[in-house]
Amino acid sequence: MVGGKVANSWKDRQRLGLAAEFRVMSELLLRDYNPSRLVVQDGYDLLLENGIRIEVKASHHDIHNRKYSNGKVRPTPNRKYHFSLNDGKSGKRGVDVGKVDFIIGWCVDDNVFFVIPSVELENIKGINIYSVSDEPSKFSASLSKYYKYREAWELIQLRGGKDYGIIKYNQENIP
Numbered sequence: 001m002v003g004g005k006v007a008n009s010w011k012d013r014q015r016l017g018l019a020a021e022f023r024v025m026s027e028l029l030l031r032d033y034n035p036s037r038l039v040v041q042d043g044y045d046l047l048l049e050n051g052i053r054i055e056v057k058a059s060h061h062d063i064h065n066r067k068y069s070n071g072k073v074r075p076t077p078n079r080k081y082h083f084s085l086n087d088g089k090s091g092k093r094g095v096d097v098g099k100v101d102f103i104i105g106w107c108v109d110d111n112v113f114f115v116i117p118s119v120e121l122e123n124i125k126g127i128n129i130y131s132v133s134d135e136p137s138k139f140s141a142s143l144s145k146y147y148k149y150r151e152a153w154e155l156i157q158l159r160g161g162k163d164y165g166i167i168k169y170n171q172e173n174i175p
Contacts, residue, residue, distance in 0.1 A: 016058050016060075016108075017056070017058060019058070020056045020057070020058030020106045020108075021037060021045050021046065021056045023058075023106055024046065024054070024056045024104050024106065024113070025037065025046065027113065027153070028046070028048070028156075031153055033048050033049070033156070034048065034049045035047070035048055035054070036048075036049075042099065043055070043096055043099030043100055044099060044100045044101075048156070052101045052102065052156055053099065053100050053101045053102075054100070054101065054102045054103075054104055055095070055100045055102070055103050055104070055118075056103075056104050056106070057083040057084075057085075057103060057104070057105045057106070058105070058106045058108055059081040059082055059083055059105065059106070059107060059108065060081075060108050060109055061079040061080060061081055061107070061108075061109045061110070062079065062080055062081075062082065079109075079130070080128045080129065080130045081105070081107045081128070081129045082126060082127070082128050083103070083105045083126055083127050083129075084125070084126045085103070085121055085124055085125060085126050085127065095118045095121045095122055095124070096118075097118045097119050097122050100118045101117070101118055102115060102116065102117055102118060102155070102156060103116045103118055103121055104116070105127070105129070107129065112150060112151065113150075113151055113153075114129065114146055114149045114150055114151075114152075115149055115151070115152040115153055115155055115156065116146060116149045116152075117149075117155060120149075127146060129144050129146055130144060
């Protein structure tokens with residue numbers, strides 16, 4: 001949704017992506033980082049002065065309907081955010097950890113960010129987040145496996161430097 005309407009057209013998706021990049025840049029600036037937006041992109045959208053490469057994703061929530069084996073669909077109040085991780089040009093599946101250090105997903109309608117190390121998303125086509133709160137969703141009895149990355153801006157500071165991509169994030173490493 002851009003300007004109150006669903007972002008179905010290419011132009012609307014481009015606007016949403018641009019808005020997301022600027023929204024993430026503002027969050028980074030408020031946290032004393034100096035992000036640069038790339039004019040010619042090479043697998044990532046933003047570059048920090050410490051060399052951290054960030055790919056930005058944005059999504060409005062979709063209503064998640066439950067589908068039964070007989071083909072009937074039952075509407076539910078469950079919402080989900082979907083972030084596609086495919087490379088549209090090559091069709092390559094997942095994130096190229098050699099080119100990106102973090103994926104920052106902006107859940108637009110809830111104004112929540114997920115700061116996810118790229119090594120967690122290698123060979124994954126896309127992610128769905130069903131609950132942005134600390135409560136399990138009605139769709140799942142447990143928290144999203146990505147919940148630990150909700151507003152996890154400190155990971156950028158903790159894992160700064162070029163060697164981040166070879167260090168697999170482990171929740172015990174966070175102080």
